[in-house]
Amino acid sequence: MFFFISITVTFRRFKDTRTYTNRIARTLEHHELILVIGGRGSVTVDHKKHQFRAGMLFYIRPGVFHSIEFDLDDPLCFLTVHFSYAQVHLMEGQWTLGEQPETLPLHTAQDLKDYYQIEEIFSKLAEGWNAKLPGYEFAAKTALQQLLIAIYQN
Numbered sequence: 001m002f003f004f005i006s007i008t009v010t011f012r013r014f015k016d017t018r019t020y021t022n023r024i025a026r027t028l029e030h031h032e033l034i035l036v037i038g039g040r041g042s043v044t045v046d047h048k049k050h051q052f053r054a055g056m057l058f059y060i061r062p063g064v065f066h067s068i069e070f071d072l073d074d075p076l077c078f079l080t081v082h083f084s085y086a087q088v089h090l091m092e093g094q095w096t097l098g099e100q101p102e103t104l105p106l107h108t109a110q111d112l113k114d115y116y117q118i119e120e121i122f123s124k125l126a127e128g129w130n131a132k133l134p135g136y137e138f139a140a141k142t143a144l145q146q147l148l149i150a151i152y153q154n
Contacts, residue, residue: 022075025067030084031104032060033147035115035122038077041070045108052076055115057151059106079122083144104148112154121147 022041034043036056043050043058045066050058052070060066062084070076087098112118125143128136 022072023067023069025065027063027065028060028082029062030082031062032058032080032082033151034058034060035079035112035118036076037079037119038074039070040074041068041076043068043109048108050109053111055112057106057110057112057115057118059104059108061103079119079126081122081125081144081147106151112151114154118147118150118154121150 034057036052036054036058038054039052041052043052043066045058045060045064050056068076089096089098121143125140125147128139128143
C-alpha cells in the first residue's frame with residue numbers, strides 16, 4: 001500500500017498585528033497540522049477550547065469547524081501544513097485508489113515532548129515549499145512523511 005499526498009504548506013511564523021481582528025474561524029476540506037511556537041490565546045475544535053502553549057500540536061480533521069483566538073499583545077506564533085491524502089493499492093498490476101481515511105490517528109491537541117525536532121522538520125518543509133526549487137513538491141511530500149513519523153515517535 002502506498003499513500004498519495006496532495007500538500008499545501010502555509011508557513012506562518014509571525015507576530016502580525018496588522019489585522020484588526022484577533023480571531024480566525026473556518027472549516028477546511030483538508031487536514032491541517034498546527035505547531036505552536038509561542039503566543040497567547042486558544043484554539044477551539046469540536047466545541048472544546050485548548051489554551052496555547054509552545055510545543056503544542058493541533059490536528060484539525062477535514063470538515064471540522066475550528067477557531068483560533070489570540071492576544072494582540074502576544075499573538076500566536078505557529079507553523080502549519082495543510083494536506084490531503086489517499087491510499088493507493090497495487091494488486092496484480094492494477095492500481096486502485098482506496099477511500100480516503102477520514103482522520104489520522106492523532107489527538108486534536110497534544111503537548112509534544114521534543115517539539116524542537118518537530119519544529120525543525122516543519123521549518124524545512126515550509127522553506128522548501130516557499131523556495132519552489134525544482135522537485136519541491138516531491139521534497140515537501142517526503143518532508144511531510146518525515147514530520148508525521150516524528151510526531152508519532154514523539
